[in-house]
Structure formats: C-alpha cells, structure tokens
Amino acid sequence: MSSPSERNDRKSAFRKGGKTGSNKAERPGPPGVPGRSGRPRETPGGRAATSGANDWLWGVHAVEAALANPSRPRPKLILATADRAARLEARFGRLPALQVAEGAEIGRKLPPGAVHQGLALRIDPAEPLSIFEIGMEPTGLLVMLDQVTDPQNVGAIFRSAAAFGARGVILQDRHAPALSGALAKAAAGAVDMIPSASAVNLSRAIEELKDLGWRVVGLAGEAETELEAALDGSPTVIVMGSEGEGLRRLVAERCDTLAKIPIA
Numbered sequence: 001m002s003s004p005s006e007r008n009d010r011k012s013a014f015r016k017g018g019k020t021g022s023n024k025a026e027r028p029g030p031p032g033v034p035g036r037s038g039r040p041r042e043t044p045g046g047r048a049a050t051s052g053a054n055d056w057l058w059g060v061h062a063v064e065a066a067l068a069n070p071s072r073p074r075p076k077l078i079l080a081t082a083d084r085a086a087r088l089e090a091r092f093g094r095l096p097a098l099q100v101a102e103g104a105e106i107g108r109k110l111p112p113g114a115v116h117q118g119l120a121l122r123i124d125p126a127e128p129l130s131i132f133e134i135g136m137e138p139t140g141l142l143v144m145l146d147q148v149t150d151p152q153n154v155g156a157i158f159r160s161a162a163a164f165g166a167r168g169v170i171l172q173d174r175h176a177p178a179l180s181g182a183l184a185k186a187a188a189g190a191v192d193m194i195p196s197a198s199a200v201n202l203s204r205a206i207e208e209l210k211d212l213g214w215r216v217v218g219l220a221g222e223a224e225t226e227l228e229a230a231l232d233g234s235p236t237v238i239v240m241g242s243e244g245e246g247l248r249r250l251v252a253e254r255c256d257t258l259a260k261i262p263i264a
Contacts, residue, residue, distance in 0.1 A: 017051035048099045055124060056109070057184045058116035060084070065189030067092055071126035072192070081118035082259040088119075111181065125179060128198035131205045135166045135197075138213035141166045146202055146251050147242040154179075155186025160190070162190035170197045170205065170237075202239075204256040209237055217246050218255035230259035 009190060023035040026059065055076070057063050066087070070114055080088060085100050106120050114120075143161045148154055154177055161169055164245035177183050177197075179191045199205035206216050217230050218239040227238075239255060 016172070023148050030084065045263070046076055052179060056120060057180055058078075058110055058114050058120040059114070059185040059188075060117050060119055061189035062184040062191075063119045063121045064088070064091070065192035066121055066123055066184075067095075069126060069192035073124045076124075078124040079109065079120045079123075081106070084118040095118075115185070117227055126192070127167070128171075129195050129210050131170070131197055131199055132212070133197065134170065135193055135212045135214060139167070140169060140235060142168055142209070142214065142235075143203065144170040144216075144236045144239040145172070145176065146239055146247055147172055148195050148240060149175060149177060149179065150241045150243055151177040151183035152186045153182075153243065155183040155188075155191075158183075158187040158190040158194070158196075162187075162193050166193040166194060168197060170199060170202075173198045173200045203250045203254050206237070206239070206251070216255045218252050218258045220247055220252065220258045221260050221262065223258035223260040225257060225259045227259040227261050230257050 023224060055064050064092070067075065067078075075095070078088070078095055078098040079101045080098060081103055082100050085098055088095060088098065103116070103118050106116050107114065108120065110120055111118055128204075141161075141164070143157060145154065145157065145167050148157070149172075158169055158179075179187075179196065184191050210216060213235060214237050215232070215234045216237045216239060217227070219227070219241065240249060241251075247255075247258075
C-alpha cells in the first residue's frame, strides 16, 4: 500500500498531465487477462489464466507514455531498435534498462501479431487510485466501465476519454482486462495520460461518488433520453455496460438517469 504522500504525488502528476460510437462495447474479447496487481485475474467462468506477456507494453505511444508517467515504477527491460533507442535517449536521457535489438528479436518476446513498431517495454503497472482519490474533486467527467472485458474496447475507451478531457476511468477490480499489451497499444498511451481507479463493487462505488458530489448517467440503448439532453454541466460519471448484456440491473438502478447515444 502506498503512503498518503505517494498517493498525493500520483494525483498531482496526473493533474499536470465520449462517445464510443455505441451505448455499449461491440464485441466480447478473451477473458482471463491478469489483474493490475500482477496476479492472474479470474475469467467469468472462475478459472484463472496466466500469460508471460502481462507486464509488456509495445508500440511507440504506449511505451513513451509509460516511461513519462511518474506513477510507474522503474522499467524492468526496454527493447528497442537502434533508431527507437536513439529517440528514447534523446527524450528521457540514459535508460539503464534499455537494450538495442532487432525487430524480429523484439517480436519473439511478445504475443503473436503484436505490432511493436520497434519498441517494447516490461514494466509493472501504476497502482490504481481508490474511488475517493479519483472522485474527491467533483468536476468534469469520469467514465465507469461495468464489466467491459475486450482489451481493444477498453483501450479505445481510454483513448476517447483522454481525447474528450475526461478526468479518469473507473474499472471493476475483477472483471476488467489488465492495462497492458494490446489494450495499452489500442489506447495509444492514454492509460498513462489519465488516471484510473479500481472498485470491487460498482454499485457501492456509485453511491460513494454521489456522496462526493457526482451525478451518474448510465448508457442504455433502451433509454428514452438522449445523452446530450442528460448532460447538464454538473460533474458527471458516465457508466458504460458490458459488450453483451449492457448495464447490470443493480448498477443501472444506482444511476441518477439512463441515456442513449442516438445511432442509425
């Protein structure tokens, strides 16, 4: 557990520092991605999955954003082609963990098909914020994901949240993919540009955020109100449901209102 001063440093660093096209994500992805703590995350069926690539990031934007994030621990290993290595050292100075490698060698360290752009990084994740930490200053917009499991979807949501100025993203502790690998690549560095929080129980997290001064809007295709009309300028949490089922009943009931994004 981090000290209060470390948590304050983490929040201050992030302070320096959407619409997704539907009312829920498009397609369920593979479950069982390990948690941010590094322990295997259970799949919806209850089986823990393991992988040797859970602490890897790849791609220029994802790696450079992670190295620039003061909340991250020191990198374990950086693999880069000669030109990428020169770019990193020009920006970050000497990096003891940096090793120059051929593109094919980098690819062998990563999952099949990983588009690494000549750059890969092994690094532990930043510690997620608590609900109180991410919501203690009610202003702007937060995004909450109710069991969205596809890494590509979550990465795209992080990227959109950062692009539209969201204050952060809240994920459920167990039913969410790790913020690494293909997810971080899809997010184009956004997982290290805006803070994220983890909650064991989203219904309780919503109640806590309400107590802190947030209004909560759940996205549901069957809602009568359109999202634009539901946003009133107050500090708002937008809750997005899972790829298959949308918002769970208890989560939807805790929202102040439900809204839809109009689509053809």
